[in-house]
Amino acid sequence: MVGLEWRKWVRGRRLWACLLILVALMIGCLEMERRQQAAATDWQVRQVDKRLAQAQRMAKSADPTARRLGKQDLANQKQIRRRIATGDAAGVLAATWRSFQGGTKGDKLPAVAPIADTMVTMLHAGEAEAMRAQLVYLRQHNVAPILPLAIPTNPDTATTNNLDAYDQQFFAHTRQYHPDAWTQVWQWASVGGLLVALAVLNLFLGDALAEERHGRVDHVRWLRLQNVSWRRLVLTKFAFHFVASLALVAAAFGLFLIYAAVRSGLGDLRYPVQTWVAGKAVTPHWAWSTARDDANFFLPLQIQIAPLARYLGRYAGLVVAVLAANSALAMLVNRFLPSRIAGLMIGVVAPLLFFVLPTSKFSPWTYLNGDWVASNYLAHVLGTSATVWPYVLGGIIAVAALALLGALVPVKGRRVA
């Protein structure tokens, strides 16, 4: 049976098409991200140019005080522009750290240049403290920040901030860019890339079991006469489906890594990522009226900055578990719906429901959010302070096992037409 199945898979051409699509999506994502990053940099430069023009007018003012301040501002804005235009990450980091390090000494509010300094105070889900922690981490580990430097927001930001979240300024200064290989995986985790990959995989593999019983074809009886029971058939199909899925994802990722290494570099696995861990109430570094509540927004959890490698390790574990569950669920669907087209279409639609269904602890799709599982934000959604990653993986594997058990319920097989 294994040999027969191996020959069927190897002689088919659909796996190559699947691989091609996965690689194209990965590379396309990287290219789009690089383009958007370049556009964001251009936008920032244009904003600074507007301020430069203002400062230039001030510098020519008749009032000596205005002239002095204008000249200072002009020098300042020129420096900012140079840093942004040349991608001077160290310079940007140093400048931003200067506005964040001091807490509320004087009237200085923390700012992410080159925008107005009220933005950070309008965010109420721990963003200011998280930004400070990120800057500390970047300095301690000597990691170059990805520009434009963004305020690390979280899913609660949209509901807790005092800003219009459709505003371009807000988007421009909270959008984290992922322009190299490892950070791209981070982005895929954040945007539901795993679910898109599942949809693509299921488009090509979603009828693996159904093709044995589809339409006028019914190989089940013939196989039974060759001493291949339904159980053995299903387990063989499951194994091939799972291994093929893993191999396709791994191969696509390998090809992507080669491309990304040449195009933009692999990136730094130490890059700081927000994670949520059990923690106690903290004293904020600032004293505006909501600062304490903002800094402790996620209690009993606190935001902790962790290296990207740890985040990606957890995400990889989730990917493997989800692929196993996907294979088992494909067997289950094919067992009860022996139509190839139904298997393929359900396999495509089901993962994509992730993008439309709202968050709920009762919705299975919530537990497939790669970013929430890897960063442990899911613990906040579920109202716990535990690290949920092992439980989520365990749950997914349990679902896989149950689905496989369901698929093993034997069929009788039809008379061949």
Add this chain to the structure above:
Amino acid sequence: MLDLWWCRLRRSRLLVALAAVAMLLGSGVAGVTYWRKAQEEQALAARLNRQVEDLAQEVAQAPAKPKQPKAAERPYWQALALKKRLVTDQHHAASALEVRDYRGFTRNYAAALTTTLALEKVQPGSGLALTQTTLAALKSRRRRALKVAASGQTLIWSTWSLAPRALAARCLAFLAWAPVVVFVAIGAGALWRELFDTPAWRFQLLTTRRRLHLQAVDLGVGVSLLTGFAAVAVGVAALWGLVLGGGEVVSWRYPLSNDLTLGHQWLTQLAYWLPLAVLAVSWCQLGTLAVRQLSGRLALLLAVAAAAGVVPGDANPLGQLQGIVLAPARTAARWPVVVLLGLAALVAAGSLWRLRTARGSRTA
């Protein structure tokens, strides 16, 4: 030929399956809208309340107003009075939203925007700092809110609404999105697939005088199924709207912008529907004839449909329909329907050519 197709349709479970999926889809659209709207309202109410707290604190901490304020200080006191009024307007708007009194919310939100604009005039920058938007956008929002309030309707704050007409428009907009309509057309094209993915084509082609006739009958049946699907889905969504959207009042005259109403958008969507359905069914017919392998065929059909939607340009009808919802900026122009008709004709011609010439490459 039509008799045979009807016979085949009746004997299959396709009609039942399509109806079931359509009802599920319509309910799904309503369900997602309900949830998203609830989330959005919660966020908006929270934001309004936070602003109320901040403003109230500012007003409370302000010094007592002198009997004869100095001329230079008058704008400050005017601004303070407006902020005081804004506290009331926003508080009432937030409270109305929390109890789903949409008429109350519309009235008070319009009042809040009017007060914010007045504040901006008196103290430039302060109003815009509160709303974090541009002056033009603020004026536009206020104009729309006042127009809606004056017409007795309730405001759709962003694009989520449970009013039956709005929900029906959203459902149709979702169905008109290229990958979705092609996906449904693939499902509805079961008869064509059964014909050409099995040896039955050998019988059918030899008992058909003109292959154009065969293609036309299947096209007609496919478009009818697709339109029926849309009608059921939209109808179910509208029914859910009647159940869930009782507090909202949104008519066809709802102003999406200065010169565009919900009714206009709906008519535009309807104008697109038939050519879009013809294109989708023709595209699936061509895919079935051109690509034998089922997975590869589905991938090609869906990938091209998705990609076609992101091609920029006003002339791209699929791009025009890309996820249109109840926002004026996203309403499609009507003239690209001509382009859509042209595309549909081209794809149908491709199918016919394929039907006439390439059959020989298929053996039973």
Add this chain to the structure above:
Amino acid sequence: MTEISLYQMSFAYRHHPVYEKASLTLTQPGVYGLVGPNGSGKSTLFDLLCGLLRPQTGTITLDGAAPSAGVVFNTIAYGQDAGVLYPRLSGADHLRFVAKQHGRDAAAIAAVSAQLDLAAFVAQPVGSLSMGQKQRVAIALALLPQTPVLLLDEPLNGLDPDSVIIIRKLLVGLQDSGRIVLVSSHNLAELEKVTNHYLFKVGTALQEEVVTTAAEARYEELFHRAATE
């Protein structure tokens, strides 16, 4: 009088030649047996005549015209393998459809059904019929149009002895029907009872012969001797 003509016709499946510069002209009405080893290209010839396949070189004409969809529809009825039928439709559904397409009435359907004794199962879905029953429905569909040319591909496959007798009587009756009937079959004993006009598929050519001796002997001569040579 109908004419089927192949002139210097060549056809190959992916570099595997089936016909090479084959020529044939049939004008005489009657039953012709198309005989050849398995996989030699008998069904391929039928597909070529019906326009379902196109020759790489050479021409095929039906009454002087190329086998376009319209010409084939008016000229040829093809009794194919029963696998071409819609499993969820009944034999009656198929018959009604073909009758409507060719302008035949209910009486014609009844006559053909009676001829092939379909009454017991014609109303059942084709997918639920036995192989022999499906075969009879497929033949009935080919008889209904009353076209000048009738192609029957292995009509005796899967039939019980009663059905074989029915088909044999049918074929004998077709001798004088004024139609050109091509019957491909491996059952030479049955073919002999119906005709002595044969088209032998020898190598990549077609040989038209009138065989007065036993057809099996001639088959042996042509194919087994050719193999040993």
